Amino acid sequence: MTRLSTCEIEKGLKISIVEGTFATLYTTLAGGMFLAGLALHLGANSFQIALLSAIPALVSGFSFLAGYLVRWVGARKPLVLWTAGTGRSxxxxxxxxxxxxxxxxxxxxxxxxxxxxxxxxxxxxVWTSWISDLVPEERRGRFFGVRNAILNVSGVLVAFGAGRGMDYLKARGYETTGYLLAFTLAVLFGMVSTLLLRRQPEPEPKLLPAPAFREILFGPLQEPQFRRLTIFLAIWFLTGTLASPFYLVHLLKNLRFSFTEVAIYSMIGGVIGVLFQLFWGRAIDRFGSRPVTVLNFALVGIMPFLWLFATPRFRLPIWIDGVLNGVVWTGASLGLWNLLLDLADNPARKESYFAIYSVVTGLGAFIASLVAGTVAQLISSFHLKILGIDFYNYDVMFLAAGIARFACLPLLLKVREPGSKPVRHTIRELTNLALWRLNAGKDVLLQALGIRNQD
Incomplete structure (x- = not known):
């Protein structure tokens, strides 16, 4: 492929951050609590909510068209501009x-x-293939850490502001107007993001002859480490995402959160995520993607269990979950993303790697959403009270998802990444770093209070 100059690469990375910010604003206002809220406003039931959540997964199979379309068009940029621009519009x-x-x-x-x-x-x-060629390999952890941190800040700020605005309008009987404003702004932000992509340089892809369809579907699975990662992702998304369609709905419907409170919940994770994007990015560059991914996916398993103990009057578990969103989901997402980029190292299969990843995770999440939606609808009248805590149909999904996440971890441990540090070594080093910083913070506090440390 044609190599870009250092100046062009730096320009492209800066544009990517600004473009990603507007893309995040679009996603925030056209998705999440606003998309789920509009569905509820339109009268969607539990199965339809699950189907709404499953749609991105259902259509992930279209990712396999990416490789053919890139070869047909001859470049990735115009294809991204057309599909992203139309998809947002x-x-x-x-x-x-x-x-x-x-x-x-x-x-x-x-x-x-x-x-x-x-x-x-x-x-x-196609964008993933494009950006993976644009970002120098040795800078991936830090770049995506900084980029995601900035995107998190922009996302939580607009979510909080829009959530306050939605509550204000809803309280005065103008809920429909609130959704109108949210989706109008989303379309505008999406258009700005697409226009910025026009300015982002593209390394010319090495267009090889179109492989056989069998090679596109199964070629990357012949590589042992990518195959192991794919098996883990397929099972994890099939079982560990059983509760995913219902978190926001449970907040709005059963725990009686306002849009502002939902935005604050998201804001907690976003703000903390800003700090930990940078932290995990450096950890990935130092220890490798695999140990960071394993550590955080283990901690992610705890999160669904917290929702079992939340009530409209006892919301502490939800706020703890918000903190963990910022700490461990940030590490899990960033680690998995970089691990995928590390394993997808055959230029001839570039689009196939990402297409298989999208289809496997999407199909797993789609099936999980359909199963969860069907079960939740069948037990929609389920209500159990234990020790003053009300349990609903969604709590059954939370329990199942938590158990499944821990059961999948041995599959992730089988994945190997060349050059990465062992998981135990990484945990030990990160623990020592955390203890050292806590001790240093204690000394600073004692000095500020005029107390001499006797240690």
């Missing part, structure tokens, strides 16, 4: 129905979300 249809006060049927709403998801699945796969 589709939400204009939702804006128009809300603006003109048409009755938006939940079925049409799901179709619009589905069309957008198809285009964004292709855009995401």
């Amino acid at each position: 589709v939400y204009v249809l939702i804006v128009l129905t809300l603006l003109l006060r048409f009755r938006l049927r939940i079925e049409l709403f799901l179709v619009i979300v589905g069309v957008s998801a198809v285009l964004m699945a292709i855009a995401g796969t």
Whole structure:
């Protein structure tokens, strides 16, 4: 591929951060609590909520088109511009129905979300190939750590502000207007993100002859480490995401959180995530992607159990979960992303790696969402009270997801990454670092209080 100059690479990395910020603003306002909230506003039931959550996973199979489309177009940039631009603009249809006060049927709403998801699945796969060639390998951990930190800050700030605005409008009977404003801004931010992508340089891809369809589907799975990672991801997303469609709905419906409180919950994870993006990025560069990924996926298993003990009056478990979102989900996501980039090192299979990753995780999450949605709907009247704590149908999903996450860990341990440090060594070094910083902080505090340390 054509090598870019150092100046071009630095320009591209800066543009990527700014572009990613606007993309995050789009995702925040056109997804998450606003997408789930609009679905509830339109009268969606538990199965339809699960289906809404599963749509991105359902259409992940379209990622396999990415490799063919790149070869047909001859470059990645124009393909990303068209698919991402169109995929984000589709939400204009939702804006128009809300603006003109048409009755938006939940079925049409799901179709619009589905069309957008198809285009964004292709855009995401091609963009991943593009950015993996743009970012120098030795800087990946730090770059994505800084980039994700900035994106987190922008996301939580707009979520908090929009959440406050939504609560204000909802309290005055203007909930529909709130969703209209949110999705209008989302479309505008998406357009800005697409325009910025036009300025981001692209290393010219090495376009090899189109491989056989069998090679696209199964070629990367012939590589032992990528195959092991794929098996882990397939089973983890099939079982560990059983509760994923219901977290936001449970907050809004059963725990009676306002949009502002949901935004604060997200903000806690986002703000803490800013610090830990940088921390885990440096840890990845020092110890490798595998140990950071294993450590954080182990801690992620704790999180669904916290939701079992939350009530409208006892919300501490939710706030603890928000903190862990910032600490361990940040490390798990960043570690997995870098581990994927490390293992996807065959240029001839570049798009195939990311397509398989998208399809496997997407299909697993889709099946999990359908199963969870069906079960949750079947036991929608489930209500159990133990020691003053109310348990609902969603709590069954939280319990199942937590158990499944721990059961999947041995599969992740089988993945090997060349040059990475052992997991135990990484945990020991990080523990020593944490203890050293705590001790240093204690000494500073004692000095500030005028107390002499006797140690």
